[in-house]
Structures are given as C-alpha cells and as structure tokens.
Amino acid sequence: MLDSTEDFADERPDVAATRAAYDDIAELYTELFRNHLAGAVLDRAILGAFVESVAGNGSGPIADLGCGPGRITGHLASSGARVFGLDLSPRMVELARAEHPQLFFAQGSVEELPIGDSALGGIVAWYSLIHTPPERVPHVLNEFHRVLASKGHVLLAFQTADLPDAVEAFDHKVTRAYRWAPKRLARLLDAAGFAMIARMVREPGPDERFGQAYLLASKVR
Ligand SMILES: C[S@@+](CC[C@H](N)C(=O)[O-])C[C@H]1O[C@@H](n2cnc3c(N)ncnc32)[C@H](O)[C@@H]1O
DSSP, X not given: OXXXXXXXXXXXXXXXXXXXXXXXXXXXXXXXXXXXXXXXXXXXXXXXXXXXXHHHHTOSOXXXXXXXXXXXXXXXXXXXXXXXXXXXXXXXXXXXXXXXXXXXXXXXXXXXXXXXXXXXXXXXXXXXXXXXXXXXHHHHHHHHHHHEEXXXXXXXXXXXXXXXXXXXXXXXXXXXXXXXXXXXXXXXHHHTTEEEEEEEEEOOOTTOSSOEEEEEEEEOO
C-alpha cells in the first residue's frame, strides 16, 4: 500500500522548505513535545472520540498524516487503534521509528498520498495541514476523501485565525504556516464530501499564542 520515495527532484519549493525545516528541527521538536499530550486533557478527549468513532465503523487502519516523531501515532496505538504514520521529513520518520519501533512509518506528502483508494478507516492530520498553502488544501482534502473508506473519519487540528472567516499566514516557529477560521476549513471539508460531526475550539494553553481548533468529520459521499 505504501511505497514511499526519497527522490525530491520534483518537489515544490514551499514543500522542500517545509521538509528541510522539519529535518533540521526534528530532534528538538521530539524532545519539546514528547510529554505534551499528558497535560492536554481536551486534546486527548477529541483523540479518544476519534479512535472510538473509527472503531465503531470497523473499516481499515488510521493514518497519522504529518506524524512528526509519532507522538499522536503512539498515543492512538496505546488507545488500541491500528495506526501508522506518514511524514514529509525523512528525519522525522527516522525519529518516529526509533521512538515507536513497533509501529510503521513512511516518508511521503499529504498532497500525493501513497495509499490506495478507500483503504483507511481514519485520518488524523494534527497540526500538519497548517503548512499547506491554502489554495492547495482543497486538493489535500480530496486526497483524504479518496483514501478513506465510506463513513471513514477525519480529524484535523490547527491554530485558529483571529477573524471569523479568515485564513491567515503566521510566524510559525519552524516554517511558513497558516491559521484557519474553523468554519472556513469546515466549508472545505463539506465541499470535499465530508459531513461535520464536531468542532472543538479551546483557549490557548500557557505555551500557546492562539486558540486551537479541532474538526471531526466523516466521509458521506
Ligand atoms: C507541527 S508538526 C506536527 C507533527 C505531529 N503531528 C505532532 O503533532 O507532533 C508538522 C508536521 O507536518 C509535517 N508536514 C508538513 N507538510 C507536510 C506534507 N505536505 N506532507 C506530510 N507531512 C507534512 C512536517 O514534516 C511536520 O512533521
């Protein structure tokens, strides 16, 4: 199903910049976020709801897309989910494999998933779609729709925009990134063939600058 490649010759410049930035920061990122979920009760709550929703459907594994060092992949696996990870950054994939030797990780991009049609029961994109230029996000959501089985679930996490219907570039610490108004991203999910199940917005935590949003949806058409 997954046939990852490390030939980056045809890569778009912004994708190459994101990959290089995460390769450079991978070790530090892994250390900084290793225990982050332990103190994030609402994040764990929505991840738990996602795992139960996917299990209730009984169809296919979960892909953690833009998995970084695999902290969400590992958390979902420890909740009983069948899950694997995929990330743009080869260094992140190496670290994810070292952190979670029992799980499968591959290198690849959300813009061209090396995954067959209708193969997955769930997709989580936890702060990874934030790096895709907004005009290419509809294509990525179409990719998510393609690889999910009927009624499969998708969970997105991202920083919220200040204006109610905006998408805004911001000075992310690693590389260029975008904050979204939840309803704007929800509209794109709808256009890609997903029905919204839940939207959670929480206030910034002590180490965060922005509100944080989580959208849970399922493939309906
Ligand atoms: C903020 S980190 C989040 C990592 C992980 N989801 C977590 O929460 O710890 C963003 C991750 O998305 C990955 N990423 C960015 N653009 C991507 C793309 N087009 N395809 C796959 N992964 C991507 C980066 O390499 C990076 O590991």
